[in-house]
Amino acid sequence: MEVQMTTPESKEEYLRYKFYSTTYKIPIKSHNNSPCPYCGINRTDHTRICNPDMVIEGFIQNLNNDEFLMVHQIFNEWCCMNNDQRKLAIERYYKPEDKYYSYTYHTTSTIDNNSLIPLQMKLYFSKFIIYDPLLSKSYYSWYNSKNEVQRLINYMAEFKSSNTKYIDRAYQSVIDNVGLMVYLHNMSINTPSRECFVDVMNKIVQLPQEAQIQDKDFTFLFLNHALYQYDLPDVTLSRLVSIYSSRTEIINRLIEHQAQDLRKPNGESKLHRFGECKDILYYLFSHCKSTKSIMDISENESKLDTYFKYFGPEKINSAVAEYIQHNHESYSPTSIATMYGMIFHRYKYNIDFSPVSEILSDWVLRYLQSEKISKERDFIEMIPLIVVKHDNIKEVKRILNTDGITGYHALLFFSQYIPYHLSVQLGDEVTRYYNLDDIKRKSLNYYMVFYHGLLKNCYGSFNATSMNELNISFFSSQYGSLQNISLDLILSYLSHLRSTSNPICRNPEFQSNIRNYFFDLFKKN
Structure with a gap:
């Protein structure tokens, strides 16, 4: 349908006003419960999908062939302008309040002047120019243009080309022109060759840190999902x-x-x-x-x-x-x-942490005392990895006393951690008589009960006669009510071991090991 003129200006001048007023006017973003800027219906009541394409389509589809070519020429003029010329053109031809020239939105509108190429301009080019070989062929010569708008238009044309040569050329250009690609994030691109894709990825990973492509621009390189198959x-x-x-x-x-x-x-x-x-x-x-x-x-x-x-x-x-x-x-x-x-x-x-058990333990201790810990599951997973040493018993006790840990977590620590690490400290005397899995499940092993009690209560002072007790019950019935652990208690306990019928407890080497180990803990802390 031919444009009906009601003003004295020439048709070309009218189309120039219409073109600038349509492409530079955009609705201000609104909430989901506000009216649709294109149809005025509340978004929650929408029965159809409205999108920005409606604006430029409504303008272009009302043009006859001569008018369409005039608009195309106006677009080419716009592409060839420098920034100052473009600003002057906007000042002259942008008439957002004149309904004769501009699209009427149902919500507040503003000027799209923050973009190198306005959204409606991109839609115009991608919908009405790119796929016409006669109209689009001239844009391939803008590949090395110093004008950023011209290079951007070139990339849009080449990314949509059916010729792999041009697709590859545009894809290769991303590394050196990544700043321009932000304007193309909403468009799809045709598939470059595998050789081009691999070459670009190889170049990207070799860039120095200060020149690395930003995350949002990296995403642009994968707009074509076929690339994932390379x-x-x-x-x-x-x-x-x-x-x-x-x-x-x-x-x-x-x-x-x-x-x-x-x-x-x-x-x-x-x-x-x-x-x-x-x-x-x-x-x-x-x-x-x-x-x-x-x-x-x-x-x-x-x-x-x-x-x-x-x-x-x-x-x-x-x-x-x-x-x-x-x-x-x-x-x-x-x-x-x-x-x-x-x-x-x-x-x-079945990950083996034994080669790095001590440094991992130190990391766990620091992590569990930091503000980064967020879930009780962290305690459950990490506490069994703590390697108790002469210089960290206080830290272990402090962790077991924190607000984030419950009696269940401490129980988990003792039942999972102690069997293995006690066997490390006491040598083969433990595993000679007991399967470690059995030790985890049974609480009747007196030496294990003793070790638990020491860890729960020991401040590590050689002269200590009384230590605070954690609020947890993991003692045998004989020691379940104890309120403190002392050196006298250790001696008493060792005496008890000698009278038990348990063969490992009566073993002199075992008794010597357990005595020396725990005495050493007291003396060095």
Whole structure:
């Protein structure tokens, strides 16, 4: 339908007013319970979907062929302006209050002058120009233009091209023109070649830290979901995981593609070197605890299963020990989540912390006394990992007395932790007579009862005659009502051991070990 003129200006001048007033006028964002800016109906009562496309479509679809070409020429003029010329054009042709020129919104509107290219301008180009070969071919020559608007228009055209050559060229340009890509985040892009994709990813991970692409711009590179099916070198994927770990949706899909290859039968998958995949393993550990979605946790655990099966527990245990060795002094959110993920999954994957047990214990002690602890589950998972030493008994006792721990948690600590560490201190004399799993389940082992009592009450002073007792009941009936532990009590207890029928308790070497160990605790604290 031809535009009806009711003013004395030329048709071209009228279209220029109309073009600027339509493309630069936008509604102010409103709440969900406010009227729709396009139809005026309350959003909660919507029976149809309104979107910004309606504005430019309503303008362009009312033009005849000559008028359409005039608008296209006006658009080209706009593209070729510098910033000052563009400001002058807006001042002259932008008439938001004149209904003859501008779109009438049902809510308050303003000028879209904060963007290099207004939304309605992008919609105009992407809907009415890009797919017309005759109209769009001239924009491919703007690839190296010094005018940012022209380069942006070029990228829009090339990303939508059916020619892989142009798609690749635009995709390659992201690294050096990432600041412009923020204006394209709402558009889809056609699929670049695998060679181009891998080359861009390799370049990204090699950028110095100060030049790294920001997270929001990194997301733009994956607007085309077909890219997730491209194989990336393991070392490149690991670096991407390390740099962009916060972009979980992207990273999880990239890792899943690699995991699919790891799951293939022997001989069908690529060769994967574990040293190039460790950062991926650490990421999965960190996101098996920190992520809020149960589904995400399950999917990441499935990937962990795949890595354990492919690489074997020996390599992964070595990587776990290496991570703890290098990060035990860090309390960043990432290191906390990663180490907690390792701790959380130690039973499922039989993770061996023994090579780093003492530094992990120190980390746990500091963590449990910090403000970062948030859940009772932290106590449950971490307390059994504490290695009690001469110099940390006070800290252990302080942790067991904190508000965050209950009698149940302390009981868990004693029942899970003590059997193993007592056997370490006393040697084979314990395991010679008792299965450690049995010790965990039985509270009738007198030497265990004694050890619990000492840990619960000991301040570590050689001259102490009375110590405060924790509010927990884990004594045998004989010692259940004790209010203090003293050196005299230790001597009395050792005397009791000599009279018991339990063979291990009557063993002189065992009695000597337990006496020396606990005396040493008192003397050195």
